Amino acid sequence: MGSGEWCLQKRDSFRTDSFSGNENVPEIGCLSIVVLGASGDLAKKKTFPALFHLYCQGFLPPNEVHIFGYARTKISDDELRNRIHGYLVSERSASPSEDVSKFLQLIKYVSGTYDAAEGFQLLDKEITKHEFSKSSQEGSSRRLFYLALPPSVYPSVCRMIRKYCMNKSDLGGWTRIVVEKPFGKDLGSAEELSSQIGELFDEPQIYRIDHYLGKELVQNLLVLRFSNRFFLPLWNRDNIDNVQIVFREDFGTEGRGGYFDEYGIIRDIIQNHLLQVLCLVAMEKPVSLKPEHIRDEKVKVLQSVLPIKDEEVVLGQYEGYRDDPTVPDLSNTPTFATVILHIHNERWEGVPFILKAGKALSSRKAEIRVQFKDVPGDIFKCKKQGRNEFVIRLQPSEAMYMKLMVKQPGLEMSTVQSELDLSYRQRYQHVTIPEAYERLILDTIRGDQQHFVRRDELKAAWEIFTPLLHRIDDGEMKPIPYKPGSRGPAEADELLAKAGYVQTHGYIWIPPTL
Template identity: 95%
Template structure:
């Protein structure tokens, strides 16, 4: 079966969520995708390009899909199309201008406020007009609302959608909303936001998007762990010494200083992206691939995490961060953090999970490093060269490789570090790896919540980090200055070493070239 046939079969097998009232009714109605915040950066750079690539791959048939942009800015349909056009063609898309033009013609713009009835009544009128034009049976249509907006307006926007823009009945149709992070700033604000949205929509209608869960290598984690026999006996505290989950950027806040200073690196990266990856690395095998079974196991991991100790945290702030005029002169916001999490269960007792993220560092990458324990009785005296590591490179240059010790070619019995390497660019030539947003939007249309954050999962994540974040916010913990273009504070490497991580010297993985 070809990949296109599989996609169609998979799509047809997925029915509407519980709000539809009848899971056996095929999804035959037209699909309206509404991007709220359509004139903002997120919509232009991520949401609309993702929709365009889905369109080019045949997942958004023009005979049944229409796209609406909604924002406060008073512009015309053509103005919005012109704003988007330049973001649709990039280095992975050689689509002819004809495809771009056809896609842009699917987009219509409606202007209105985020807390007033008039704009949403007009939006509903235009959506309904489209549904009638497609001869869609009333109640069978599908409405997907993508909130490319700051969380502060989620409650008012959701109230307006609920009151004025819902699918009118339950003949196989549905209404779903996609909300972007940050989901609050701590446990209380997250719970308040969840309650406000939860009063308006059922949980199966809410898709809390974390784009890391849409990345190809993150989605591969369950397959790697549970479909390969040789990983099953090794994936535990008897064999694994420590796990590092790392996010590094080689640039600073770049004009986002004011926004970033409200949140900091822990809220921006660690509490969501890296913690979600940790769940997939650490979770037990679910009883099936049903979304709820997978998310149940992720919640169990989060509930097993012990309180974070201050001595197992290193914070940093790069020199020059406060030179940004939008950043307060005495900002205590960390741009770098290393945090050690410990999971109190049978599989992971004693294994530190080292979460590390930072801006303005010496490289750009995101990866998982599973470091195994030393070989007992080392007859080759090669422990100084480094340990076995299984590395999953999430971005850039997606790859998986196992660092291992081999004999150096030649007449002498000397050893050297090398790797067994699966580099996607070399192994899967001609295969385009989809962007995370493409995959997640398609999952939303299909009604598959596996790669979205459930409410109890979100609560458990905030319970882990809120005490630490409050200590930082209150000035009880101070970031250490570090140079732009460095590895971050030296104290972070010292903490990792103290936790048991052994850095490999004299070896570096080089992505293969075609």
């Protein structure tokens, strides 16, 4: 089947209730998706391609949906479409040009500032015109505003939306806003931002997006933990020695030095992405799969995290980072960090959770590594070869594998470390794994907040890291230089060893080839 036929088939099978937050009440009003910051990199590289893929799969039927781009840049509809076009065809080249052209015709552009009424009044006029053309009953239409913008303009943009662009009444319709990270720079700024937005919108209308929560293997964590009998008795302090959650990039800031230096690796990666993953690894079983029940359990984990100790932190900065002309000569911003967290509850008391992230390292990957304790009474003397580990590779080459000891094939009774392997590329050859932004935008349309960050969750996360971040900002903690292409500072490996992590020597997991 060609990709054009596939898209057509998916559109024909589209059901209106797939938009609904309530499975029993189909939503019938037309949908307007507004991408604010439409001319920026995030919108071009992530937001519009995600919308295009949803369109190809039938989740954005052209008879109900219109997409609006809004930004300060003074360009025409066609100029915006031309800017977006290349990102659509390069993301999934199998998409036929006919689908790309039809999708681009759904996009209209409105130019205006982010703090003045004129632009938003014009935007509302265009949205209303679209709704009228679809004969949508007033009040039944749906308006989704995606803020692909710096957080500094969130308050003014939200005020303009609230005053000029809201769905006019409540007859099954809604207005929702999606805000991108970073949500502030510390607890104080995050709370101020939350208060400003919270005065304008109710919590069910606010979708704080963290794209890691849309990744396939992250979404699999709840299924793995709570639907497999053999994990239930193992997932605790009696069997698990330590947990690592790792993010590694093999390149530096590459032109984003000025932006990155304002935040650093902890704010950029650890405080949000890796901490969200930790919550899913460590949380208790929720009462149900309702979003609030799941988010309740995540908040309990965050509230159980003990204050971070300085001696359980290693910071690094790769050599050459300050050569970027947009980075201050005396920058103290870490490009690498290893932080050990401890969860003070019955399940996890004494188990270190090691969060590790860095740029310009020897490899690129993101993974969860659960290391189990040594086998008591080890008659095979396997200890030197390494421990059992359960590894969830989030990216690239999505996979789950269990490292275990087996007999080396042959006449001798010797052991070797091997694995039980579920590699997605091999097992699911004919399944396209959706991008995180596709899934999360669709969740927003459906009104499912399970994979979005709640306000109290955000506050609890910042409470953990704000004291450490302030000590770094004040120069009380200094990053250690490390060479690009290395594992990072040697002190980080020493810290892992002190925490109890046992590194495996002589074993390398190799992703299966098709």
